Every structure is written in C-alpha cells, then in structure tokens.
Amino acid sequence: MGNAKLYKGSLNTIILKLLDEQGKMYGYEITQKVKALTKGELKITEGALYPALHKLEAEGLLDVELAKVDNRLRKYYKLTEAGEKETVNRLAELEEFIRSMQNLVNPNWSIN
Amino acid sequence: MGNAKLYKGSLNTIILKLLDEQGKMYGYEITQKVKALTKGELKITEGALYPALHKLEAEGLLDVELAKVDNRLRKYYKLTEAGEKETVNRLAELEEFIRSMQNLVNPNWSIN
DNA sequence: AATATATACATAATTTTCTTATGCATAAGA
DNA sequence: TCTTATGCATAAGAAAATTATGTATATATT
Incomplete structure (x- = not known):
C-alpha cells in the first residue's frame, strides 16, 4: 500500500518494455x-496484469505460447512485429511524460 | 490526444506543488x-481539474478566496496548514514514483 | 457589426484503469 | 498438515480521467 494507484496508465508500456x-x-x-x-x-497486481496482457494480445501486440513446467501452466508472451513498433512509440511517449513530470516536480533534477 | 491519459493519479500532487x-x-x-x-x-482538462480542486478543498487541504477581475469571477486557491504538510508527503511519494519509473524505463538516466 | 477566440467557472455521462476479492490448481517448505 | 509460493483467471467496485455540455464576459479578428 502507499504506492498503490501511482502508476496508472503506464502499466501497458512497462509490460511492452520488459518483453x-x-x-x-x-x-x-x-x-x-x-x-x-x-x-x-x-507492485503489479494480478487483477491489473492479466487483463492488460489479454488486451495487448487482442490488439495484436503480443503473441502467446503455452508451456508446462513442473506440471504447472505458464503462458509466455512475446512481442509481435506490430508490438515491437508500438513499443518504440509508447516508450518514447512514456519517457517524455516522465521528463515532464520530473521537470514539473523538481526542475533541479538533471534532464538527461 | 497523444499525451492524454498519462498523468493519472498525480494531478492532485501537481496542483498542491504549484500552489x-x-x-x-x-x-x-x-x-x-x-x-x-x-x-x-x-494538458489538464477542466473536467479533471475542477473536481480535483473541489475534492482537495473538501479534504481541508485548500482554502478558496473569491475575486472579480474584469467583471469575471475567479476562485483563488491556496494551501491550508494541513495542505502544506500533505504537500510534503505527496511530493516525496511522487518523486519516488518518478524515480522508480525512470529506473524501470531507462536505467541509464541519472538518478539524482 | 458580426464572429471567433480567450478567459473563467461547472457538472453529467462515460470510459479507462486500477484495487480488492474471489476462485482454481500444483509445488515446496515449515 | 498447513502455509507459502507459483501460476492462471475473472467479477465487483472504486478512482480518476476524458468527452461533451452549459453558462457568461472580454478581447481580437474579419
């Protein structure tokens, strides 16, 4: 708790970046x-993560691949070609956003 | 457009910081x-801003002062004492969030 | 003079995006 | 045996925004 509710809107981009x-x-x-x-x-909650993954997949940005490890199911996600292109855009947008926030909140921070 | 939807959750803190x-x-x-x-x-939309100001006021963090300039109404907001204390907390929290995001998205950025 | 844009507030309807609460199932550790 | 970790998923609700209006005055443009 505490940090809750703070990363709104950027979860999708974080997922894309990690993938x-x-x-x-x-x-x-x-x-x-x-x-x-x-x-x-x-902390990414499951209630936020799984719907986000499903949505990104529905948008054609992710592909799924099923795997069974230790008798437990895993769903591996990876970027599609469209996903890779979108990742570039969304990352740039998020970086710009972070710079803006940084500049608003603390103009003394370095901007590099 | 474009930047829309990106600053979710931090609007209140931005308002407090500016005030x-x-x-x-x-x-x-x-x-x-x-x-x-x-x-x-x-770009802060009015539909987000005014409800946010009213809520901060209702929480006792802001005081209002009416003014009429050029025959047009203005509602000046300023921090209450409680508001000043809360601003410190929320700013620290937002700064931490920005650092985390920065570190996630681009670990090469300086962290100062 | 007419019209558009800027200034200034406000709220309702809707959407997006998250939290919280469940639910199921297997594996590993205490 | 019981709890915690691993792994998926969805439904209900809340939070916080967007979009669309609405009102009103002042200024700039044509």
Whole structure:
C-alpha cells in the first residue's frame, strides 16, 4: 500500500518494455521482475496484469505460447512485429511524460 | 490526444506543488501554467481539474478566496496548514514514483 | 457589426484503469 | 498438515480521467 494507484496508465508500456528486453516472459514472472527492479516499490497486481496482457494480445501486440513446467501452466508472451513498433512509440511517449513530470516536480533534477 | 491519459493519479500532487510555490492560483491559471511549464505536453482538462480542486478543498487541504477581475469571477486557491504538510508527503511519494519509473524505463538516466 | 477566440467557472455521462476479492490448481517448505 | 509460493483467471467496485455540455464576459479578428 502507499504506492498503490501511482502508476496508472503506464502499466501497458512497462509490460511492452520488459518483453522487449527479455524476449519472452509469463505473467507471474513480470510481477516478480517489476518488484525486483523497483525494490518492492511498484507492485503489479494480478487483477491489473492479466487483463492488460489479454488486451495487448487482442490488439495484436503480443503473441502467446503455452508451456508446462513442473506440471504447472505458464503462458509466455512475446512481442509481435506490430508490438515491437508500438513499443518504440509508447516508450518514447512514456519517457517524455516522465521528463515532464520530473521537470514539473523538481526542475533541479538533471534532464538527461 | 497523444499525451492524454498519462498523468493519472498525480494531478492532485501537481496542483498542491504549484500552489505551494505560487502561493495562490485560480483554476484556469493552473491549466495555463502546466501547459507552459511542460511546453504543451501536459494538458489538464477542466473536467479533471475542477473536481480535483473541489475534492482537495473538501479534504481541508485548500482554502478558496473569491475575486472579480474584469467583471469575471475567479476562485483563488491556496494551501491550508494541513495542505502544506500533505504537500510534503505527496511530493516525496511522487518523486519516488518518478524515480522508480525512470529506473524501470531507462536505467541509464541519472538518478539524482 | 458580426464572429471567433480567450478567459473563467461547472457538472453529467462515460470510459479507462486500477484495487480488492474471489476462485482454481500444483509445488515446496515449515 | 498447513502455509507459502507459483501460476492462471475473472467479477465487483472504486478512482480518476476524458468527452461533451452549459453558462457568461472580454478581447481580437474579419
């Protein structure tokens, strides 16, 4: 709690970015990766993650590949070609947004 | 368009921050200020701004002062004492969020 | 003089996006 | 045996925005 409600709107872009650099990932793995990368500050809930993955897939940005590991199901997601193109756009947009926020909130921070 | 939907959740903090540094501002002025500070990248819509101001006021974080300039109404908002304290907290939280996002999206960026 | 744009507020309907609460199932650790 | 971790999913509800209106005055443009 506390950090809750703070990353609204950027979850999709985070997913795309991670898939772009990791190649393929499954849902649970994404939640753990984000937790690790942000030292526990950002926690992606399953209720937000799975619908987001399904939507990105429906939009044709992700492909799914089923796998069974230790008798447990995994759904590996990876970017489609369209997904890779979209990732570039959305990442640029998110970076611009972060710079703007940074500049608004603390103009003293370096902007590089 | 484009930048739309990106600053979700942080509008309240932006308002508090601006009021903290400007002393007092009225709604329309806030929209123009944000537009200017972000070179047009962040546009606060009235449908988001006015309800947010009313809510912050209802929470006891803002005080209102009416003014009539050129026969047009203005509602100047300023931080209450509670508002000043809350601003410190919310700003810190938002800064942490920005750092996390920055680190997720582009770990090469400087973290200062 | 007429018209459009800027200034200034406000709210209702809708949509998006999240949290919270469930639910199912297997594996591993205490 | 019981709890925690792994792994998926969806439904109900809340939060926070967008979009679409509405009112009104002032200024700039044609």
